[in-house]
Amino acid sequence: MRIKISNIKINPGRREAEPKAVEELARSITAVGLMNPVTLDQNNNLVAGLHRLEAAKLLGWTEIECTAIGMNTVQAELAEIDENIVRTRLNRQELCEQLLRRKEIYEMLHPETKAGAAQAAGMNRAIGNNVSAKLVPTSKSFVEDTSEKTGMSKRAVSRLLQIANNLTGDARRIVEAHNMTQDTALKLSRLQHDEQVEAASMLAAGTMESVEQYQEYQRERRRAIAMSRPLSDDPPADTRTEAEKEQEKRESLDSLVREFRRVVEYFLNQMKMFQGCADAFAEMSQPQISQVWDSAAVDMAIIGFSKAVKAIQAENENGGHDNEN
Numbered sequence: 342m343r344i345k346i347s348n349i350k351i352n353p354g355r356r357e358a359e360p361k362a363v364e365e366l367a368r369s370i371t372a373v374g375l376m377n378p379v380t381l382d383q384n385n386n387l388v389a390g391l392h393r394l395e396a397a398k399l400l401g402w403t404e405i406e407c408t409a410i411g412m413n414t415v416q417a418e419l420a421e422i423d424e425n426i427v428r429t430r431l432n433r434q435e436l437c438e439q440l441l442r443r444k445e446i447y448e449m450l451h452p453e454t455k456a457g458a459a460q461a462a463g464m465n466r467a468i469g470n471n472v473s474a475k476l477v478p479t480s481k482s483f484v485e486d487t488s489e490k491t492g493m494s495k496r497a498v499s500r501l502l503q504i505a506n507n508l509t510g511d512a513r514r515i516v517e518a519h520n521m522t523q524d525t526a527l528k529l530s531r532l533q534h535d536e537q538v539e540a541a542s543m544l545a546a547g548t549m550e551s552v553e554q555y556q557e558y559q560r561e562r563r564r565a566i567a568m569s570r571p572l573s574d575d576p577p578a579d580t581r582t583e584a585e586k587e588q589e590k591r592e593s594l595d596s597l598v599r600e601f602r603r604v605v606e607y608f609l610n611q612m613k614m615f616q617g618c619a620d621a622f623a624e625m626s627q628p629q630i631s632q633v634w635d636s637a638a639v640d641m642a643i644i645g646f647s648k649a650v651k652a653i654q655a656e657n658e659n660g661g662h663d664n665e666n
Contacts, residue, residue, distance in 0.1 A: 343404045346397060349379070350386045352421070358395045359430065367396040378406040382417045389424040419446045426491045433526070434517055437505035440498065444483050451480040504530045512537035519545045528552035548607045558603065561596045568593040 379390030397405045422443045488495045508530040516526045529537050529552055543549035
């Protein structure tokens with residue numbers, strides 16, 4: 342059926358159509374006509390076909406062919422999300438957000454998929470033959486349904502869901518700001534939440550080349566910390582040779598050196614961010630500049646640390662006693 346374009350309602354939160362895509366579609370409609378009608382719900386709200394609608398407006402149409410469907414609000418939103426995923430060039434963050442919302446709606450409409458096929462099968466066995474309707478066979482899983490409706494591979498849907506569910510907000514902002522790959526975002530999402538920002542920051546600063554390198558760095562750090570723990574009151578027998586003890590000590594100290602250098606390199610790389618802002622810092626008020634210098638006590642911390650190390654070295658060289666003059 343046909344409907345006046347002026348009667349079609351568009352949800353306020355809907356993503357806007359891309360002008361270039363609208364122009365291309367308008368040329369196609371001029372050449373071969375409107376192949377697929379737009380889709381409306383019972384209240385004339387647009388469910389699918391925003392680019393087709395905008396192309397019709399561009400061509401000066403006052404009416405357009407449409408298909409009216411009796412969807413409830415939730416189902417209509419699900420169809421709109423599918424339209425956005427298929428027709429719109431979403432960035433990774435937007436795609437993740439759309440998939441999360443789609444999963445929420447899909448599991449609301451098909452709660453048996455949230456429980457999982459195995460649980461549903463077990464529930465069916467518990468129900469027995471006393472009822473005519475069973476939970477299994479269940480609806481398709483969310484990943485399967487999304488793949489079929491959007492054309493995305495199941496693997497792509499699963500990977501994006503992993504990122505959307507597990508990558509923290511702070512880590513995600515670093516990933517997007519530095520245009521990191523989806524593979525990197527996925528690997529970061531598998532880290533502990535308190536490690537994600539540190540790893541992403543190190544990747545952004547160039548002090549780490551990969552998530553795998555960061556994981557090795559973490560393992561070395563944990564080994565170094567473990568080596569520095571004091572012995573218990575009743576330690577187990579130490580069967581290591583003196584050569585093995587010396588080797589482990591060197592490896593532990595080497596790990597500490599590498600960790601210290603990485604911390605320093607990370608700080609230096611972060612400071613590069615401010616090199617082009619010296620003029621802005623020069624215009625700060627006295628209270629503001631005081632806050633800057635109060636927070637820039639790194640050099641004093643390093644000097645203090647260096648003095649403490651040298652004092653211990655001097656004490657060791659003197660057999661634990663101060664010089665007597």
